[in-house]
Amino acid sequence: MKPIRLILIPTLPGQPAPFMIVAADGGVLERGALTPDALERPEPMRTVAVCPGADVSVRWLDLPAGGAAQLRAAAAWRLREDLAVTPDRVATVVGPPSGPGEPRLVAVVSHGLLQAWSDYLDSLGVRPDVVVPDMLTLAEPDDADVVLAVTFGENAALRGRRFAVTVQPDLVDLVAGDRRVVPLQDPRTVEQALAAAARSPAINLLDAGDRDRAASRAGWRRAAGLAAAVLVSPLLLTAAGAARDDIAARRLEAEAVAAITVAAPELAREADPAAALRRRAAAAPPPGGVTAAAAALFTAIESVEGAELEMLVAGPDDGVKATLSHPAYSDIEAINLRMAEAGMAVTETATLDDAGRIVSDISIGARP
Template identity: 30%
Template sequence: MARTLVLWLPPAAMLGERVDAAWLRVDDGVIVDSGQDDGWVDAWEKPRDDEGDDRLIALAPAADVPLRWRHYPDAAPAQAAAIARVDTLRDSLGDAALLHVVAGQPADAGQAVPVAVTTHAAMAAWTDWLKEQGLSAVAIIPAAATVPPPEPDSLWSAELGREQILRSDDRSFISDPELDPLIAAGRPIAPLDADRMRQALLLSLAAPPLDLLTGAWQPRRNWAIDPALVRWMKRLAVALLAVTLLIPIIHAIRLNADIGRADGASVAAAKKAGVTATDAASAEAELDRRLAAAGGGPLAFSVPASALYDAMRDTPGVALKSLSHRTDGTLSTTLAAPRTEDLNAVLLALQARGYKITAQPMAGTDGNQMANITVRAVP
């Protein structure tokens, strides 16, 4: 349910006094309560049974905000509104910097443009008064703008809030018994029916002809995060954290499962070779032992020797002086090179392959650098 509180702003000249504002409450387009006292406080703060939209619309008094309608038949709506504002400023008395001129935008080309004129001082006084009441209006509509146009060659006199407003075909302003006949210039002044005025007011609330909260007085937008969005973001963060944790866990589970299957396959393959073992490590150790006894496997001469030759091939300045192999898989060699850095390159390459290296440097008789090196055949 949409609930709207309509509050008449006191005239700017009376803001320093104790003034009970006129008000009414509208629920879903129907006036349900009204008054000319401080009863709006209870009407506005009354608890609701549902979660509808609440909004406050303030009506600026016609005494401070007269209205005029200007016609520009050949101009587009936006262009007509801009021209109307400029023309009104030009025709207004006083310093233009002190005036707050607002032009509404007609729906179609050729329609009259409503233009309201007030002062920045009045706007400041009204906004301060609303803040003192703890209120924030979504719109400030000139009360004179809510009076509907009269019949041709006549004027309306309408009572709205605590004001009597006179409405002609192109103007709307506060009524003055002495000036009204002069302004009417022989045209009849008819009282506007209260029911018709009420319907026009409700239409103006639904589609305001213009809003004084524009330009310098446009409220700053307060960025508020929807609580539902916050809850959704929290849930998303928890889900992302859970996924982040589950990915390595699942990867570890799959890796362990693959290792288990590979170990099982190794044990089965060893069993076919006549090796009985409870796990892959035991089967590998037994196979290495049998290969060593037969002179093959990773303890064979060819394994560390091929690694040594590959490392030397990447360092052409290194020469092989002697080479021997023991049954435990250890390869002994003497290397010579013009520089110690060349020997170190070979040793680093062997270590990178996972072999355990020992080296004893010495000087050669021909000026080369030499080293006695042992290479463990099993990494």
């Protein structure tokens, strides 16, 4: 087995990427950091990239037997209630089986993020063979009552039995629930976990592939069809039920569009009234209301040195708006990244210079 390069993708673009080269026996041959657009290109070798786990959703699902594309479609169909996006915007990846009758590891990530990470790695001069979320670099603990925790950047990666998530440090106890959190703070232990993940990654987010992305453009209906192909087999009644559900879904979709145009007649002129309503909803109070938006905004502001909240207002029609004072134009991007972790999006509506500081008006809505 040849050496493997493992790279940690940073949360913010433009930052250096720590890396290490792992030998066949798991030993570390080299450590360092790669800088975007450096003059010297890294040596070609198999590369495993560890991406920020906060941007990846991980589940364990009971899936029937089937081909790779059918399994991904079945998983996407099972997760349809949890995802507020159409399938062409996300990659759904199913991990290898862990045993007969065991649930399968499923990861979902935005195609846009996958492309952004690939572009970043390209700026480092490397091409990834594997992309794995940071929380899945930890081995599953033997004790079901234990959750392992490792810090990656500003977030904490948690790994338990059939459980993996990356969250802000102040949410660790809440997310872990009754399970005992065991922090892994010894750098050597963390390095060994990363080396093991480099040699045998739990999942590869690149496995979705362009072919599956093209197939997913047909929408949830296509995913439902492929899932049915896996689930049906000899039961014709199941197929009839699936067809009935598809017809009902189309009827409900038509009724929803009609309801939108009745409630907001001006949207009837839009090519896609539902999409127009989603854009309008983004300006309304985000999930959790004003309190959740304010809490997320305060946390985001605290993460940016020198940023201050000047004003916070909320109205039934205008949603949540705020005025921030901060030292650099890039601060809003950093705040937006933190707000995205809470499922919210920041839109900058106005900016001006005031005595050497930047004053920005923003609106807070649901993350699209």
